[in-house]
Amino acid sequence: MNNEPSAHHGTQPVDPNAPVLRPHVYDGIQEYDQKLPNWWLFTFYFAIAWFVLYWFLYYNLGKFQTDHDRVTSQIDAINQVKAWELEAMLAKLDDKVLWEWSRNPQIADQGAATYQKLCVTCHAPDLSATLAGAKLPGLPLNDAEWKYGAKPMDLFKMVQKGSPDKTQAVQMPPWEQVLSASDIAKVVAFVLSHHTEPATADPPKVSAN
Numbered sequence: 001m002n003n004e005p006s007a008h009h010g011t012q013p014v015d016p017n018a019p020v021l022r023p024h025v026y027d028g029i030q031e032y033d034q035k036l037p038n039w040w041l042f043t044f045y046f047a048i049a050w051f052v053l054y055w056f057l058y059y060n061l062g063k064f065q066t067d068h069d070r071v072t073s074q075i076d077a078i079n080q081v082k083a084w085e086l087e088a089m090l091a092k093l094d095d096k097v098l099w100e101w102s103r104n105p106q107i108a109d110q111g112a113a114t115y116q117k118l119c120v121t122c123h124a125p126d127l128s129a130t131l132a133g134a135k136l137p138g139l140p141l142n143d144a145e146w147k148y149g150a151k152p153m154d155l156f157k158m159v160q161k162g163s164p165d166k167t168q169a170v171q172m173p174p175w176e177q178v179l180s181a182s183d184i185a186k187v188v189a190f191v192l193s194h195h196t197e198p199a200t201a202d203p204p205k206v207s208a209n
């Protein structure tokens with residue numbers, strides 16, 4: 001019978017490769033006191049080094065794009081394309097082209113789809129700005145009265161920019177952020193398809209009597 005305490009702590013075996021236990025016991029739990037495996041240490045130190053490097057490059061030197069940069073540059077690119085499209089569109093659009101488009105059923109149909117989606121709430125499906133006897137907020141688009149000009153390009157501008165007077169109680173919203181220039185041109189063509197083109201050149205005056 002050997003009651004002599006071992007050279008190490010109480011229960012420790014002598015085998016140098018056997019797990020070493022730390023002396024304290026909490027809630028009946030004892031901890032090993034071992035060196036962590038190298039592969040584990042390597043990933044741990046690597047993560048720390050990577051964090052420092054990344055933090056430095058990302059936040060201090062701004063070497064990488066943040067999500068914010070990325071989204072902003074995408075939005076800029078989209079706006080740039082929109083601006084180009086608008087310019088190209090405006091370069092080729094005029095009153096005559098819009099009247100021509102209004103006689104093109106395919107274009108007018110595409111405009112009608114936009115109209116049904118975005119304009120009926122205020123201008124009514126039949127363009128009368130009344131629905132079942134009730135007056136809607138918009139102005140009638142099927143009459144001969146145009147508050148801001150009767151020319152197709154006047155209508156285009158109206159749809160694009162909305163009411164010129166931004167203080168009046170009832171507003172026509174601007175659509176340039178929602179619709180592309182060609183969508184606006186098509187919806188204007190749809191409105192014009194309910195009208196007849198006024199004779200452009202004054203008819204030769206025949207002096208009668």
Ligand code: HEC
Nearest residue numbers: 118119122137138139145146147148155163170171172187
């Ligand atoms: C929120 C209601 C509303 C919506 C939606 C709306 N409009 Fe209007 N629209 C108005 C109002 C109000 C006016 C009159 C604005 C003014 O007096 O300044 C108007 C005026 C117009 C005019 C000029 C009419 C005139 O007599 O000169 C046109 C053209 C027009 N809208 C087209 C459209 C088209 C096309 C759409 C869909 C893309 C649309 N509107 C959507 C409310 C609306």
